[in-house]
Amino acid sequence: MIKFYGGTRTRATIVRWYLEELGLPYEYISLDLQAEEHRKPEFLAINPMGKVPALEDGDYKIWESGAILLYLAEKYSKIPSNAEISSTLAQWVIFANATLALSIFLEDRRERELPKLLPALDKILQQKSFLCEDRLTVADIAVGSYLHYGRQMATLDLSAYPAIVSYLEQLSKSEAFQKAFNSDPV
Numbered sequence: 647m648i649k650f651y652g653g654t655r656t657r658a659t660i661v662r663w664y665l666e667e668l669g670l671p672y673e674y675i676s677l678d679l680q681a682e683e684h685r686k687p688e689f690l691a692i693n694p695m696g697k698v699p700a701l702e703d704g705d706y707k708i709w710e711s712g713a714i715l716l717y718l719a720e721k722y723s724k725i726p727s728n729a730e731i732s733s734t735l736a737q738w739v740i741f742a743n744a745t746l747a748l749s750i751f752l753e754d755r756r757e758r759e760l761p762k763l764l765p766a767l768d769k770i771l772q773q774k775s776f777l778c779e780d781r782l783t784v785a786d787i788a789v790g791s792y793l794h795y796g797r798q799m800a801t802l803d804l805s806a807y808p809a810i811v812s813y814l815e816q817l818s819k820s821e822a823f824q825k826a827f828n829s830d831p832v
Contacts, residue, residue, distance in 0.1 A: 647671060647672065647673055648665070648670060648671070648672035648673070648701060648702065648703050649672070649673050649675060649701070649702040650662065650665060650672045650673065650674050650675065650699065650700075650701050650702075651675045651677055651684075651689065651692065651693075651698050651699060651700040651701070651702075652674065652675070652676055652677070652698050652699045653676055653677045653678070653679045653684065653698050654676070654679070656679070656698050656699060657698075657699055657711040657791075658698055658699040658711070659791065659826050659827055660699075660711050660715070660787060660788065660791040661699045661701065661711055661714045661715060661718075662674065662825075662826040662829070663787055663791065663822055663823055663826035663827065664715055664718055664719075664784060664787045665718070665826075666821075666822030666823075666825050666826050667782065667787065667820065667822040668718060668722050668723065670718075670722060677689065677698055679698070684696050684697065684698055692707050692709070693707070693709040695709065697709060697710075699711050699714060700714075701714050701717075701718075703717075703721075711743065711788075712739045712740060712742070712743040712788065715739050715784045715787060715788055716735065716736055716739055716784065718784070719735055719783070719784040720732070723783070723784065725779060725783060731778065731779070734778045734785070735778055735783060735784050735785050737785075738777050738778060738784075738785030738786075738788060738789055739784060739785065739788040741788075741789070742785075742788035742789045742791070742792050743788065743792075745759075745763070746763065746789060746792045746793075747792045747795075749763055750792060750795065750796040750800050750802060751795075751796075751799075751800060756800070760802075764804070764806075764807050764810065765807070767789075767807070767810060768807040768808070768809045768810050769809075770809075771809035771810055771812070771813045772809040775813070775816065777789060782817075782820075786817060790813070790814060790817040790823075793810060793813075793814055794814060794817075794818065794827065797814070
């Protein structure tokens with residue numbers, strides 16, 4: 647059984663969404679970050695950095711939301727693995743974590759970078775329904791989560807990007823999305 651560690655207002659919801667999409671059984675362990683449960687020796691044995699999310703799959707331990715997503719994609723998704731697909735998935739997950747998230751949540755970057763990123767992403771999504779392959783993948787989980795967070799937490803106005811808005815509407819209809827984002831505050 648997979649053990650998945652998270653907490654409120656963390657990136658754990660992103661991983662939780664993907665676990666739900668994959669239909670994997672897991673035990674969700676919500677750590678009280680205010681009480682510093684993530685700094686206790688038991689959790690530091692799973693993630694020595696003391697951050698959530700983290701995941702245990704048998705004896706294997708992994709942390710960092712993007713790394714967890716890529717691990718789950720490689721081990722449990724039904725996407726054929728080859729270098730091109732794997733690297734494209736990684737490209738989008740890294741983009742979501744390192745570029746998109748920072749551009750949304752760091753105010754100095756928001757004004758400078760989003761006007762370049764969002765039109766390009768909108769153009770990509772005008773041509774296809776999903777970012778990689780012809781179905782939902784870990785790429786969509788990563789990018790879609792940050793776009794959702796942007797609208798919810800940073801009150802990001804995406805109305806000038808109809809393909810992005812349509813994409814988010816499509817993603818948010820998923821039962822797995824609803825379960826993940828409605829079970830913990832974002």
